[in-house]
């Protein structure tokens with residue numbers, strides 16, 4: 001069963017730049033993807049970032065761009081309904097896939113997800129670009145849940161990409177240096193000045209958010225509960241290819257058959273999932 005967004009959910013996405021979608025994907029996906037997380041943590045891919053390999057605590061682990069080699073993730077992209085929800089949220093006729101991203105914070109993880117906007121990290125421009133973040137474990141606003149600055153997608157501001165968890169032994173993470181844009185303000189330093197929203201989530205719930213919405217998350221202070229999620233990234237009708245120096249190197253100009261300013265109509269690299 002694929003989840004269909006209500007008119008209210010679609011309007012919330014449009015007004016707020018983020019929408020919480022209860023029971024967005026079936027429980028079977030959570031079982032399968034939890035297995036993927038466990039196996040990637042044992043056997044990471046090329047694009048891993050692992051703060052503390054092998055540790056059961058204080059470990060932030062991310063891996064991305066696995067869909068071409070991982071059958072479970074490929075199935076999830078085509079069959080989970082995330083593409084359709086992205087299409088509905090963005091009111092887009094067509095949806096192409098960009099990349100998959102798993103994010104894990106083991107109990108006692110101090111590393112935060114800094115406040116950021118996704119668009120400057122990605123080689124695209126356009127307003128119809130979004131993520132569908134699906135919880136694989138519970139997380140609460142008081143704990144490790146994501147937070148968003150409501151309405152920040154409408155500010156027409158392109159924020160400078162910041163390095164996440166910079167470490168000398170993780171060159172994979174160090175590609176943001178020449179990013180253009182406005183520095184992200186110190187949101188945690190003056191939270192009262194921002195309209196910050198977040199939701200307690202259960203496995204299978206989703207947060208769909210615009211690539212222009214400021215978002216972040218604390219570490220994971222829980223003593224026992226892992227916090228894990230998969231984020232899939234989606235390109236709608238107005239997305240155009242915009243390679244730039246500080247963009248994520250998973251897909252660069254040499255990997256695609258399109259030119260800057262083109263729609264992402266390279267079916268091998270950005271498969272069309274809706275439309």
Ligand SMILES: O=C(O)CCC(=O)C(=O)O
Nearest residue numbers: 103113131133217229231
């Ligand atoms: O899960 C997190 O802490 C961050 C996720 C995120 O920033 C994203 O999916 O774009």
